[in-house]
Amino acid sequence: MKLCLGFESTAHTIGVSVVSFDGVVLSNERKLFTTSSGGLIPVKVAEHHCSHVFDLVSSSLSKAGVSISDISLIAFSQSPGIGHCLRIGAIAARSLAALHGLPLVGVNHCIAHLEIGRLLGKKVSSDGFSSDVSCSDPILLYASGANTQVIGFEGGKYRVFGETLDIGIGNFLDSFARSLDLGFPGGPKVEVLARKGSSLIDLPYSVKGMDVSFAGLVTKLSQLAVKGCSHEDLCFSAQEYVFAMIIEVAERALAHTGKSELVLGGGVACNKRLQEMAFKMCEDRGASCFIVDNEFNVDNAAMIAWTGILQFSAGDSLSLVNSGILPYVRTDDIEVSWR
């Protein structure tokens, strides 16, 4: 059985995973840099990743029940992300590839969210999941801390059909939660409070063409909190508005491309209300909605290893001199060899 060792290190998470070439995730280890107030200082995150990466290699190999000599390929997240963080995964990957004479592949993090959705997405149905349906050519609604993008494969490339014009939806939820003193990460705290809210408060709804904007909403919500609006209703309303905004754009991407599958990805895709709204939208238009387990929604190395396998199987690989990190590369800059 051929195996790939994957490294994820675009931002808060350092992850190492072993995935087989036939798509079985044998291990998926991760450590998350956190502070009680949120936010990150790149140098500190890089130190964190540096101090954990080789322990994660050991635990990932041992959980998979293999040793480094069983590995056939090394993949790492090469783009996009925070330079300080990307560099740690890249150095670890390059070192092991050079030491063991293994081929090396660089992966785009955003595309990896879509590829893991194609591999592991479970089709949602009104009474749970249909296990026997696989996801082949979806639109990805990628909703994470730093990123909010609607992505699909069209004309030989992964295209961004819509995205945030300012902050990511997760960063919006985190800033809003911080303004209510809910702690970090804010998304799950907002989700819990939102379940107790019921009255929908008027908020700005900012969809601009295929793009969305969240920055002004934090100010508006903070002002309403100061005026005494209940935190439960504010959380409920914030979720209803921002999730409706991204679902609208995702629906329009489905309509324009004629695709009939939606997959969710990114940390915010763990949110049950977002999953419910995505399913409802898909059901209404006769499309299929897929979600992955939470460990594959949040940043993870399994998606990097799997996308690396797809790329390598199509002939991609990097020489060490060409394996520099690419922090600013966009999804639609990537040459797609494997589809």
Ligand code: ATP
């Ligand atoms: P990326 O580098 O891809 O932008 P990231 O570093 O932000 O990712 P993720 O793990 O993908 O990391 O996402 C983290 C975000 O997900 C945080 O903003 C967090 O508040 C949010 N989040 C996590 N769980 C939930 C939830 N249940 N509901 C809403 N938001 C959530």
Ligand code: FE2
């Ligand atoms: Fe991500």
